[in-house]
Amino acid sequence: MHTARVSSAAPAFPADVGGSRFGRSISRGVRALFQGDRFGIAALCFLALIVLLAVLAPFIAPYDPVHVSTDNLAPPNLRHPFGTDQFGRDMLSRILWGARLTLLAPVVGIGISTLFGVPLGLLAGYSTRWMSGLIMRVMDVMLAFPGLLLALIVVTIIGPGVVNVMVAIGIAFIPVFARVVYGSTLAVRGQDYVTAARSLGCTPRWLVARHILPNLATQIIVIASSAVGWAILTATTLNFLGFGVKLPTPEWGADLAAGKDWLQLAWWTSACPGLAITAVILAANYLGDHIAAVLEPHSHWRDRVQQVGLEGLQ
Amino acid sequence: MLRLIARRLAISLPVLLGVTVLVFLILHLIPGDPAQIMLFGSRPTPQQIEQLRAQLGLNQPLPLQYALYIGRLVHGDLGQSFITGRPTVDEIAQRLPDTLELTLAAMLVAVVIGMPIGIVGGVRPGSWADRLGSGFAVLGVAVPYFWFALVLILLFAVDLRVLPSLGEGSWSAIILPAVSLGWGLSAIIARLLRNNLVEIYQQPYMQVARAKGLSERMMLYGHALKNALIPVVTILGLQFGNVLSGAVVVEVIFGRPGIGSYLVQAIQAKDIPVVQSVVLFIAVIYILINLVVDLAYGILDPRIRLSWVRS
Numbered sequence: 001m002h003t004a005r006v007s008s009a010a011p012a013f014p015a016d017v018g019g020s021r022f023g024r025s026i027s028r029g030v031r032a033l034f035q036g037d038r039f040g041i042a043a044l045c046f047l048a049l050i051v052l053l054a055v056l057a058p059f060i061a062p063y064d065p066v067h068v069s070t071d072n073l074a075p076p077n078l079r080h081p082f083g084t085d086q087f088g089r090d091m092l093s094r095i096l097w098g099a100r101l102t103l104l105a106p107v108v109g110i111g112i113s114t115l116f117g118v119p120l121g122l123l124a125g126y127s128t129r130w131m132s133g134l135i136m137r138v139m140d141v142m143l144a145f146p147g148l149l150l151a152l153i154v155v156t157i158i159g160p161g162v163v164n165v166m167v168a169i170g171i172a173f174i175p176v177f178a179r180v181v182y183g184s185t186l187a188v189r190g191q192d193y194v195t196a197a198r199s200l201g202c203t204p205r206w207l208v209a210r211h212i213l214p215n216l217a218t219q220i221i222v223i224a225s226s227a228v229g230w231a232i233l234t235a236t237t238l239n240f241l242g243f244g245v246k247l248p249t250p251e252w253g254a255d256l257a258a259g260k261d262w263l264q265l266a267w268w269t270s271a272c273p274g275l276a277i278t279a280v281i282l283a284a285n286y287l288g289d290h291i292a293a294v295l296e297p298h299s300h301w302r303d304r305v306q307q308v309g310l311e312g313l314q
Numbered sequence: 315m316l317r318l319i320a321r322r323l324a325i326s327l328p329v330l331l332g333v334t335v336l337v338f339l340i341l342h343l344i345p346g347d348p349a350q351i352m353l354f355g356s357r358p359t360p361q362q363i364e365q366l367r368a369q370l371g372l373n374q375p376l377p378l379q380y381a382l383y384i385g386r387l388v389h390g391d392l393g394q395s396f397i398t399g400r401p402t403v404d405e406i407a408q409r410l411p412d413t414l415e416l417t418l419a420a421m422l423v424a425v426v427i428g429m430p431i432g433i434v435g436g437v438r439p440g441s442w443a444d445r446l447g448s449g450f451a452v453l454g455v456a457v458p459y460f461w462f463a464l465v466l467i468l469l470f471a472v473d474l475r476v477l478p479s480l481g482e483g484s485w486s487a488i489i490l491p492a493v494s495l496g497w498g499l500s501a502i503i504a505r506l507l508r509n510n511l512v513e514i515y516q517q518p519y520m521q522v523a524r525a526k527g528l529s530e531r532m533m534l535y536g537h538a539l540k541n542a543l544i545p546v547v548t549i550l551g552l553q554f555g556n557v558l559s560g561a562v563v564v565e566v567i568f569g570r571p572g573i574g575s576y577l578v579q580a581i582q583a584k585d586i587p588v589v590q591s592v593v594l595f596i597a598v599i600y601i602l603i604n605l606v607v608d609l610a611y612g613i614l615d616p617r618i619r620l621s622w623v624r625s
Contacts, residue, residue, distance in 0.1 A: 141332030144597050146555035148562065153336075156581050156589050157343045233458055237563055240460050241578055260464055260567070264472050274461030282456035 032294045040290025043283040050280060054099035063090035065097040066248040073266040083268040085258065089248070091272045098250035098273065103280070105166050105244070106231030110224050112170025117177025118213075118220055124178065125185025126208050136182060139175040147172045151234055152243075160243040168238065169231050180223055184216050218295040226288040229281045236277050252277050318612055326605050330598065337594045338383050341586050348372055351584060352396045392594065393587035395580075402591035406573055410595065413565065413572035416495065417558050419488050421550060423496030424557075428503030429546075435504070436511025436542065437534060447504055454501020459560055463494035463567045491568045495560050499553050503546055510542035544615060551607030555600035 034041055053060065063080075069088035076083040082091035124135040142150060154168035188194060189212065197211050236253030238244050245251040247258065252273040259270030341348050349366040350358070358366075367373050371382055386393070392402045431451070435444035470477040470490060478487045514520060515538060523533050562574035569575070573592050580588035 137328060137332060140329050141336055144329050144333050144601055145336075145593070146559040146596070146600060148556070148559040149593060149596055152559075152562070152577070152581060153340060153589075153593055156584075156586070157340060158345075229456070236458060237460065241563065241566065243581070256458075256461055256464075263464060263468055267468060270461065270464050274458065274464065277461065278453075278457045281458070282452065285452070285456060 029294075033291065035294075037290050037293060039286050040293070043286035043290065046283045047280070047287060050099055050283075051103065053096055054103060057093075057096040057100060061090075061093040061096045063093040065089060065093040065250045073262065073269070075266070076268055082272045083266065085255070085266070085269045086262055087248075091268060094250040094255055095252070095272055095276050098252045098255060099276070101162060101245060101249070102232070102236065102239075102252045102277070105162070105235035105239075106169060106228055108166040109169030109231050109235065110173065110227050112167065113173035113177050113227070114220065114224055116170070117174040118181050118216075120174065121178040121181025122185055122208050122213065122216075124182045126189060126204060126212065132182070135178065139178045139182075142172075142175040143179070147230070148234055148237060151238060155238060155243045162245050162249075165235055165238045165244040169234055172234070173227055173231065176227070177220070177223060180219065181216060184219055185212055188212050188215055222288075222292045222295055225284075225291040228288060229284040232277065232281050232284060319609060322605060322608055322612075326601055330601055333594065333597045333601070334384060334387065335380065337590050337597070338380050340590050340593070342376065344586065348586070351586065392591040395588050396585045397583055402588050405576065405588070406591055406595055409571055409573045409576055412570060413558070413561050413574055416488060416491055416561050416564065416570065416572060417554070419492035420496035420557050420561070421499065421554070423492045424499035424503055425550075426500075427497065428500035429507060431500070431504040432507025433511065433534070433539070435508035436515070436538075437530070439508075439512045444508070447508065451501040451505040451508075454498055454504075457498075459494050459498055460563050460567060462497060463490070463564055466490045466494050467567075487568075491564050491570060494567075495557060495564045498560075499550075499557060502549060502553065506549055507542055507546055510545055511538055514538045514541055544611070547614075548607060548611060551604050554603045555596070558596055558600065 033044060067089060069084070071080075071084055072086055072088035074080055074084040074088070080090050080092065082095060084090055085094070120135055120139070124132040124139075145153065150172040151165075151168040154171050155164060158164045158167060185208075194207065194211055197207055202211070235244070236251075236256070239251050239253030240257045242254070242257065245254050247254060256270050256273040256277070259266070259268075259273065262269050344351060347363070347367075349363045349370065349372055352366065352370075353363065371379055374382070390403055392406075394401055395405065398405075431447040435441075435447040438444055467490060477489055520533065520537060523537050528536070559574075561572060562577055564570075565572045565574035566578050573595065577589060577592040579585075580592065
């Protein structure tokens with residue numbers, strides 16, 4: 001995993017064949033994802049399909065997802081394969097459209113936690129004792145709250161809403177990123193190649209950006225991908241509780257909450273979004289495990305994530 | 315041992331203090347004037363707002379306000395609900411047993427379901443029982459518990475009519491909420507225990523035990539299980555907070571009057587002192603549980619005790 005390059009100014013591999021080094025490592029990574037565990041590959045294909053369906057929702061959804069009709073609470077039939085809800089809205093169309101927000105929220109949320117958590121972890125791992133103490137104590141305090149509770153606190157402060165749910169998820173996951181990156185930075189900064197770079201006169205900023213961060217990249221990808229399942233669950237939970245989208249905007253968690261009141265009369269109004277959430281979390285978990293296995297095949301740290309889930313890391 | 319407890323407390327206390335700072339700041343981080351949020355809806359006059367600000371001490375500098383807040387906390391005063399005007403402590407004291415009951419019942423369900431599945435899989439890895447168990451473990455963490463709760467209600471309360479879905483009181487009313495809340499954790503326990511056992515069965519001391527002709531039963535209960543359970547205990551402690559916060563959703567679904575449903579109502583109504591108090595309670599319980607688990611861990615495993623003393 002560690003490329004023992006001594007000089008920061010050393011050229012990339014000689015004779016770059018086709019594209020930049022970065023581009024090649026990306027394409028190599030993507031190819032590696034299609035090898036090995038068939039569950040992981042299946043999960044990848046499934047999620048890709050769901051994303052595609054979500055993107056194409058305006059073209060393939062048979063009905064307008066917010067269109068109210070008199071054909072309400074109709075069980076699944078030929079005209080409405082997933083049935084209709086209490087306002088006669090087509091469930092299939094709502095699932096297709098709902099996939100957009102349901103999938104966007106966790107992805108943006110994890111993006112926010114990466115964007116803030118990683119620099120905080122690097123800063124704590126490679127700066128003065130005082131600074132690192134301050135950052136990590138704040139992270140400890142945030143970790144003293146269970147993830148969902150932290151997200152609820154954020155929603156209390158900034159109020160409900162689609163974007164605010166994303167922010168809440170992002171903030172709730174910052175300390176996990178910060179802590180893992182902090183630990184790894186401490187481990188990496190003691191390595192010979194870092195000492196060598198420092199002795200050559202590397203500034204701390206350059207050192208972190210060019211030598212430490214690239215070596216943490218796989219780890220960051222692994223945490224981020226392992227966190228997606230959790231983020232989907234939390235986003236749909238917040239929407240289920242009514243802190244996210246405003247009806248009639250389709251979103252799986254909110255639709256599930258609406259379907260809960262019609263449980264006895266129309267099981268499909270809650271079963272469709274429920275099954276959809278389950279399938280996506282299942283696939284995200286498999287994909288997370290798969291990405292971890294591909295990127296960090298020998299890491300004990302990865303085993304821990306796989307065994308106990310990310311909450312166990314906290 | 316006393317030194318150990320002192321050392322561990324020295325780690326927890328700053329965190330506890332930090333938690334109070336964060337909880338205190340909730341009111342001040344909300345955009346807008348707390349006094350105005352409090353009088354929300356009643357079209358207050360500027361004088362009324364000013365009066366309330368003085369009454370709440372909002373005109374004082376923030377550090378002083380925090381000191382006063384801590385002072386009140388120490389005396390068991392967590393503030394009054396914006397809406398009912400009742401002390402939040404009273405309300406929480408009334409509702410907390412219900413939530414703790416649900417949380418503990420869920421943990422019990424998790425252990426009762428998770429351990430046998432983990433043991434069966436760990437003793438015979440690769441068997442059909444192990445595959446079935448692994449499938450359960452994967453599905454268990456993927457099914458959102460709020461949907462699982464609905465499925466349970468539909469199955470057992472609506473169709474079969476064997477268990478009540480709403481309310482509390484009778485012992486049977488806790489079964490469905492506890493199962494829906496504990497089932498995800500049972501999957502985590504099953505997976506962890508299975509992997510631990512598989513690893514332990516490859517250890518030299520297990521081969522010695524087998525060579526000596528110990529029965530499978532003795533090998534499992536006398537040697538393997540104890541060692542495999544230590545990480546499970548840690549996970550139970552770590553997951554306690556997640557189960558406790560999951561209770562928020564489960565209480566809403568099953569209409570249980572615990573602190574979770576109280577919290578959701580308070581967030582919806584912008585009743586900030588209630589949010590602050592409930593959040594503080596949950597965080598403190600979470601920290602205390604982990605403290606106890608860590609200490610229990612140290613008592614169970616001398617190696618860990620030693621590593622603490624050395625560090």
